[in-house]
Amino acid sequence: MSHPRLDRAINQMHPIMGRLRTRRGFFVAVTFSIVLIFLYTTASGSVSPSEWVPDSLRFSKGGSGAASCTPQEYAQGKWVYRPYWTRPGPLTKTDPVNFKVDESLPHPNINMTGPESVLKYARFEGCASSREFHWHLAGDNEGQFDRFPGPLEWEWVPGGNCGKEDGLREWNVEDVLRELVEGGGWLLVGDSVTENQFYSISCLLYPHVIATPDYTLSQWWERDWPQNLYLNPESPLLKDDDTVLLTKHKAAGQGRRKITPPPGFNITSTPLVTFRRVDLFYSEAELKEMHRELHPEFYTEGKEFVLFGDEVNYTLSPDVYLDIFFKPLPEGNYKTLITSSAGHWTTNNFHGYHRESEGADVATSTTGLADSKNPVMGYDGLLQFYGEVVERWANKIQDAFDVHMGKTKGAGYPPGREKEPQAIVRAYLPGHEDCHKIRQPATTIPNYTWNWWNWGEIWKFNRIWENLLKLNEKAGAKPFKNVHFLRIDRPGRLRPDAHATGDCLHIMAGAGVMEGWTHYIWHYVSREVQRLTA
Known part of the structure; x- marks a missing residue:
């Protein structure tokens, strides 16, 4: 030709x-x-x-003047049906207008014969984490095998600029791993839903990562054990690719460049991603002290007030996980702190706010703010305390980041390589009622009939974060420069069909919800943060 x-x-x-x-x-x-x-x-x-054009010389996607993919735009998309056997990976990119299933292709047998089938439907090569392996994949209940492959045949197509060429970054495992190693890892602190995301990440990055601890070695373990993902020494990404020089994405002699860890990085001891169980942002002791200081109206003379009920909370002080976050190489190399917490902020757990006549977790409403004689009960009172707690948390995190940057700026890094730490607060995701009766995504967010736990109030918890971290229009700058709130809960709220087998809160790995969180957070910290600070 x-x-x-x-x-x-x-x-x-x-x-x-x-x-x-x-x-x-x-x-x-x-x-x-x-x-x-x-x-x-x-x-x-x-x-x-x-x-x-090498990536380092291109105009940064999401930078000043470029099209962006904001959290709002990402969330204003839709779920598009795409049979699992037409998807090359768990995070494909489809044109929802022009995509059509090629009916001439042979249709595979979709009968689920065992838990391992879920990996095939999810387009995972495997999962590094061994923690409740089949539970996370929703393959642990043979009575629900008829659900599959349904929940794993939907793809989230984001809205706005996200679908443009310079919008949402296309998911690329090689790029993600290189940035985790060379640019800094992620520390996830949150409850069991955040632990779900950690498991999902272990699938997205498999087989290039290995996970600890190995839960197959013992039947006894605690829910607050630290979990880590380390770079797999056998990963081909640690070797140069000299065989493919001019294929797509490898132009100008740029074969796959091997990952180059920073000085001091140790494959066996430097985590790429870590999860720590933190249900409440602070320890219970710190919250008790904070509550007594902020709300003396609950502790009047002759009145015994107890803040917490009998539920077990797995939680830590920020001092503990900030110490982990700032550990130097080779023990640590973190640059992004990711959290999401509201699920344990119920009037059953914070039993001091509970009204006996109205049920432990039914939303109650009172008017006005607390004064020295009349404490605000129910969720109005608890939400007020939550807002006070997270504002202190955001200040503490930002102050810690500022001190850290002041002490280490430029130290040990060539000019231009210093990367500021970022804290990402993901909007909390409530569950769905009667989820196992539903076999496809919703087109509008379902309403609640019984309002279990605090699900009907979660939007208020998220709104507190949104108001706290929104742009300060008068000052022209964010009040918390390195703390960001991502309102990306809508894709999950439209997926009542995607829950684990045993409850209607936790999401199965592979359905695209948690994978989408990870995809967008990666895009945000590597692209949108640059745009915001340009």
Whole structure:
């Protein structure tokens, strides 16, 4: 097949070849050779012209002046049906308008024969974490096998600018791992739903990561054990790829560059992702002290007030997990702190706010704010305390980041490589009532009939974060520069069909909800933060 640009370049090479005896002529010939390769690869369609520009020299996606993919735009999308066998991976990118199933392709047998089938439906190669392996994949109940592959055949297509070429970053495991190693890892602190996300990440990054602890070695374990993902020493990403130089995304002689860990990085002791169980942002002792200080009206003379009920909370002081976050290499290399917590902020857990006549977790309403004689009970009172707690938390995190940057800025890094730490607060996701009776995504967020636990109030907890961390329009800057709230709960709220087998709060890995959280958080910290600070 002939290409006009290629033919012209070849014809122009003949007179040049005669000047190779001079240094200048040699330089001209090399230059034309590069042009020739460029014209051939772009004309043949194997490489687009933009792919010849190294990532480090491109205009940063999401940077100032570029199209962005904001949390609001990401959340304003829709679930699109896509049979699992048409999806090359767990986070595919589909054009919802033009995509059509090729009915000429042989349809695979979709009968689920055992728990291991879920991995095939989810397009996972495997999962590194061994913690409740089949429970996380919702493959632990044979009575619900008829659900599959249904929940794993939907793809989230975000809205707004996210679908544009320079919008949402396309998921690429190689890029994610390189940035976790070279740019800094993630520390996840939260409750069991955040632990669900950690498990999902262990599937997205498999087989390039290994997980600890190994839960198959013992039948006894605690829910607050630290969990880690480490770079797998056998990962091919630790080796240069010298075999493929001019395929798509590998143009200009840029074969896959091996991951280059920073000085001091240790494959066996430097985590890429860590999960710590933190239900309430603070320890119970700190919350009790904080409550007594902020709300003396609950502790009047002759009145015994107890803040917590009998529920067990797995939680830590921020001092503990900030110490983990700032550990230097080789023990730590974190740059992103990720949290989400509201599920344990119920009037059953915080039993001091409970009204005996109205049930432990029924939303109650009182008017006015607390004064020295009349404490506000029910969820109005608890939400007020929650707002006070998270404001202190955001201040504490930002102050810790500022101190850390002041002490270490530029130390040990070549110029331009210092990366500021970021804290990401993901909007909390409530559950769905009677979820196991539903077999497809909803098109509108379902209403609650019984309002179990605090599910009907979760939007109020999220609104507190939204108001706290929104842009300060008068000052023209964020009040908390390195603390961000991501309102990306809508995709999950539209998935009553995607829950684990035993309850209607936790989400199964592979359904696209938690994988979408991870995808967007990665995009946000690597692209949107640059745009916000430009």
